[in-house]
Amino acid sequence: MSTTTAVFVSTVKPEHRPGILGVARSEWTKIRSLRSTFWTFLVTAGLTIGLGSLFALGRTSGREPIPTTFNAAGFPFNALFLSQLAIGVLGVLIITTEYSSGMIRTTFIAVPQRGLVLAVKAVIFGSVTFVVAVLTTFVTFFASQAILNRGTVQYGVSLSSPHALRIVIGAALYMTVCGLLGVALGALLRSTAAAITALAGLLFILPIMMNFLPVSWHRDAIAQWLPSNAGMQIVEKVTQPLQFSPWAGLAVFAGWVAVAFVAGLVLLHRRDA
Amino acid sequence: MIETHELTKKYGDTVAVDHLTFRALPGRVTGFLGPNGAGKSTTMRMILGLDAPASGSVTVNGTPYRQHHYPLHEVGALLEAKAIHPGRSSYNHLLAVAQSNGFGAKRVTQVLELVGLEKVAGKRAGAYSLGMGQRLGIATALLGDPGVLLLDEPVNGLDPEGIIWVRNLLKALAAEGRTVFVSSHLMAEMALTADHLVVIGRGQLIADTSVADFVASASTGRVRVSSPDSPRLRKLVAEKAADVSPIEAGVDGDSPTFTVSGLPRSAIGDLAFHHGIVVHELTSEAASLEEAFMELTAGDVEFRAQDPSQPTPVQAAPVAATRKVLKP
Numbered sequence: 301m302s303t304t305t306a307v308f309v310s311t312v313k314p315e316h317r318p319g320i321l322g323v324a325r326s327e328w329t330k331i332r333s334l335r336s337t338f339w340t341f342l343v344t345a346g347l348t349i350g351l352g353s354l355f356a357l358g359r360t361s362g363r364e365p366i367p368t369t370f371n372a373a374g375f376p377f378n379a380l381f382l383s384q385l386a387i388g389v390l391g392v393l394i395i396t397t398e399y400s401s402g403m404i405r406t407t408f409i410a411v412p413q414r415g416l417v418l419a420v421k422a423v424i425f426g427s428v429t430f431v432v433a434v435l436t437t438f439v440t441f442f443a444s445q446a447i448l449n450r451g452t453v454q455y456g457v458s459l460s461s462p463h464a465l466r467i468v469i470g471a472a473l474y475m476t477v478c479g480l481l482g483v484a485l486g487a488l489l490r491s492t493a494a495a496i497t498a499l500a501g502l503l504f505i506l507p508i509m510m511n512f513l514p515v516s517w518h519r520d521a522i523a524q525w526l527p528s529n530a531g532m533q534i535v536e537k538v539t540q541p542l543q544f545s546p547w548a549g550l551a552v553f554a555g556w557v558a559v560a561f562v563a564g565l566v567l568l569h570r571r572d573a
Numbered sequence: 574m575i576e577t578h579e580l581t582k583k584y585g586d587t588v589a590v591d592h593l594t595f596r597a598l599p600g601r602v603t604g605f606l607g608p609n610g611a612g613k614s615t616t617m618r619m620i621l622g623l624d625a626p627a628s629g630s631v632t633v634n635g636t637p638y639r640q641h642h643y644p645l646h647e648v649g650a651l652l653e654a655k656a657i658h659p660g661r662s663s664y665n666h667l668l669a670v671a672q673s674n675g676f677g678a679k680r681v682t683q684v685l686e687l688v689g690l691e692k693v694a695g696k697r698a699g700a701y702s703l704g705m706g707q708r709l710g711i712a713t714a715l716l717g718d719p720g721v722l723l724l725d726e727p728v729n730g731l732d733p734e735g736i737i738w739v740r741n742l743l744k745a746l747a748a749e750g751r752t753v754f755v756s757s758h759l760m761a762e763m764a765l766t767a768d769h770l771v772v773i774g775r776g777q778l779i780a781d782t783s784v785a786d787f788v789a790s791a792s793t794g795r796v797r798v799s800s801p802d803s804p805r806l807r808k809l810v811a812e813k814a815a816d817v818s819p820i821e822a823g824v825d826g827d828s829p830t831f832t833v834s835g836l837p838r839s840a841i842g843d844l845a846f847h848h849g850i851v852v853h854e855l856t857s858e859a860a861s862l863e864e865a866f867m868e869l870t871a872g873d874v875e876f877r878a879q880d881p882s883q884p885t886p887v888q889a890a891p892v893a894a895t896r897k898v899l900k901p
Contacts, residue, residue, distance in 0.1 A: 306748065307750045309750075310718040310720065311718065312676075312683075314674060314676050315675055315676060315679075318643055318675045322673050322675050326670070326671075329665055329669040329672055330658075333666075333668075334660050335660060336660055397658055398658070401657060402655075403657055405618075405621075405623055405653070405656060406652075406656055406713060407670075409621050409645075409652075410673045410674055412638065412639035572618070572624040572625060573623040
């Protein structure tokens with residue numbers, strides 16, 4: 301080349317040092333800038349509060365008597381059966397839409413440390429989800445207990461009654477872990493359809509299938525390890541035989557998610573983006 | 574500077590990039606040319622650390638891409654237009670990318686103005702045309718004001734005004750001393766934009782040459798001669814030249830013409846002057862750049878439609894036998 305070639309000197313300097321904070325700002329911008337994120341959170345909250353209240357209404361409007369062992373605080377959270385899927389799907393989409401649009405390559409060009417990107421994405425999404433979930437479970441609790449208390453016999457409990465606070469916070473944690481399971485499956489499978497199928501399979505289909513297996517196959521001992529079975533122990537008042545205690549159950553569920561995350565991280569480094 | 578050494582990528586038994594060695598130097602536009610499926614995009618992804626090579630190495634400014642601390646400050650890349658969530662505005666898209674490397678909203682506004690998207694910055698990217706998507710991709714590449722730019726087919730989907738804009742932008746960026754590495758399958762576009770060419774076919778290097786040399790190599794060495802006294806001039810030329818074509822009648826009152834190979838233009842002109850013959854035209858016949866590109870990459874095209882003018886299927890020419898390797 302000729303000696304007159306200009307030597308390029310950039311005049312634009314970064315405002316911050318690169319690293320974990322910058323990636324966190326970036327992932328927060330990604331989450332808050334999609335209207336679909338807002339709507340999915342709203343649907344999740346609506347499903348949980350609405351179904352929880354409906355279940356409370358249904359339980360107290362029948363003729364069959366309500367036993368004294370009734371888990372008034374935890375019963376409305378049967379609604380999580382449906383809303384866990386909404387929040388899990390959002391977790392899936394957070395990552396698979398980056399793959400389907402090609403955005404993931406822009407992301408990894410900007411931040412080549414792929415594990416850092418996935419970890420920060422999970423932390424930011426998990427934090428937002430937990431905030432939304434806590435608000436949701438508290439509203440669900442107060443709405444459903446008000447409904448349970450509307451008759452002559454007041455079945456509802458207060459937040460200060462035994463286990464109630466653990467159940468309400470625990471339900472929010474369960475929702476958060478569901479969301480993170482979605483993120484992990486999305487990272488592992490990269491395709492929206494595959495990840496949502498896996499999510500529904502783990503949370504819905506596996507527990508149902510278990511019911512049709514012979515009892516002699518130690519069915520119940522195995523079933524307690526399933527993600528949703530184990531995780532939902534967090535809203536139980538009394539621990540049943542062949543079930544985990546509330547926190548142990550939630551830990552087992554979180555363990556499933558951790559395994560999926562580690563597998564996703566390994567593949568993220570091995571595969572071409 | 575981008576430097577690859579024996580860079581190789583395999584997908585199963587298929588070799589996508591085959592021991593590719595080249596350098597893209599600062600201060601000039603290097604065109605990365607090859608037919609569809611030649612391995613251009615794979616090579617670009619390996620440069621950016623997205624795909625891992627099977628063997629060989631590649632560095633940007635002397636360092637493997639993934640080891641850079643401020644990647645966007647070193648290299649700006651456009652791989653696909655519209656590689657953006659359709660529900661996100663281009664402003665937020667650029668902000669998210671900028672923040673990951675420590676840049677802020679001020680820089681986002683600057684690049685939006687630079688590519689002319691400031692008026693639609695708040696609109697969902699899903700509603701963008703392909704051309705707007707390309708502009709957004711170029712804005713993303715320029716965010717970190719990098720010294721190296723990598724652009725994969727940046728003029729795809731642009732209107733003529735957009736194509737000229739990209740052409741001038743790339744030249745201006747190179748004139749500032751940046752390394753500009755731009756892929757295309759359009760030879761004519763590269764001839765207008767690039768200073769240097771790296772041509773690949775089936776993953777292998779075919780040519781690494783300046784555009785001027787590439788154009789020169791495309792010339793056939795034939796000279797076209799037109800004279801009112803063509804028969805006499807042809808007879809004189811035929812005594813000295815190896816190959817002279819029959820005379821064709823002139824069209825629309827033009828003089829009859831014939832072509833000569835093996836004799837330079839100057840010799841034919843001198844000969845005509847010496848014998849007092851009037852000459853109306855004396856031109857070197859250059860093959861078009863497309864023809865030169867086609868000739869160079871013959872047999873290296875991965876997907877080929879059957880030539881409709883041929884009654885029977887045509888076999889691709891043997892690769893090794895027909896390939897000319899041009900070196901700088």
